[in-house]
Amino acid sequence: MDQYSQYDLREDDPYLIEGSDCLQNLLGFTDTKSLNHAEEQLTQLTMAELVADPVPATFDLKHLQAIHFRIFEDVYPFAGQCRQTEILKGGKLFLPHNMIEQVSTEVFTELHSENLLQGLAPAEFGKRAGYYLGKINMIHPFREGNGRTQRVLVDQLASLNNFALEWAAISGEGMARACREARTTDPDGTALQRLLSLHTVLPSSR
Template sequence: MTGSDRPWEAGSEPERWAGYFDPATGLLRNLSAPPVSTPAQLEQFENSHVEYRLIGLRAEPVAGSYDLEHVQAIHRELFRDVYPWAGELRTVGISKGVRDLPDGAQAKAGFLPVEHIPFVVNGMADQLRQENYLRGLSNEEFADRLAGHFNDLNEAHPFRDGNGRTQRALWDQLAAEAGHTIHWQAIPNDVNIRISHEARVNNNLDPLRSTLRAIVTDDGLMARTVKSYEASRLAGIDTPTRPGAGSAGTSANPAPSAGYRSPGFDAGRGYGR
């Protein structure tokens, strides 16, 4: 792609922020053909392709040492059918929620500046290596140690979108190699958002630790059952197409909401995405 095809890389921060969006629809630029025109269509398109890739990724994990290159490889695999910037670090600052200031005011709770992402994620990988990738631990010990690394990667939020699913895929791989299974589906999305925010913004990891303790189990019968189920799904699933393509009654493109493209704010659907 030329520079004009990658406007999220060029110009000032507001220009790069706007460059992630299709000006005709207000949606994140994507690889759908035919093009999507509503947020619901983009979500369907994204979910179908990412789920397909996730099943394959669980069957054949991406090799790596849990460093930034490994994280990027997982994101690239999951989102390669969806976004032209799959696997690439974001070029803009993003935030989620708010933090309380000493004077009683509130400010956006920003994730790490882009330039700090490699240092933090690669530092996390070095620490994991020193901890023998959390192997040989009980379920509770694994959960407690994982909480800090989970928070580091969440604080980095390396990508413009898709951070939650990329992080869960990474930790699923770490857990499987250490003899554990993490049952993410047991956490409601609002709880996931709340405990992640509490850890990142208020430096309180206790809710995150207790939640991870509740969903980490041995890699035993349950994990084998899940893998068997996913293998059967993978055997029967076709390469996905955009759900709803060509359906009748599609409305005209809506105008983007006022806050949707506000520079510096992640208008995605939460930590779980």
């Protein structure tokens, strides 16, 4: 799961419970450890439900927001809402929140201009999917839950193209490093392209 405690904490973060480092939530928790545990249990169920009953796949910011809402609607009052604050990790800012809509439009327009990656061989699809994953991760439109939301969207993109992604075969450390490089030193997401290229398969071969 995403560990929002790994974000750099800011005293003026409007999403935290006042006087706490715990995110506002609908579950009544006031400490991060308990919230994380309960959230993990709940979102395992909601993500499984999304496999059986996916949101309409429009591949735009509203699509991403709909996924986020479905995953976190019982956990966070801001489920499905783009963040209204800046967030950092390792002292490095994600995209400023007032640019989320503009840059998302640019990224998803580019994806649609590539015909949603249809007609590509598995390895080439993985490369292009890795490129777009890096772009979406750089935007980081939500205060929490970006990683899971992004993966669901990329899974839908893979399914559209009759592929599947072997996320479980990618180490958390390797994914974190590749995402960090994509938003700091490698805007084309070369490492993400390689990871997804190596782990794009036909569903029957999983």
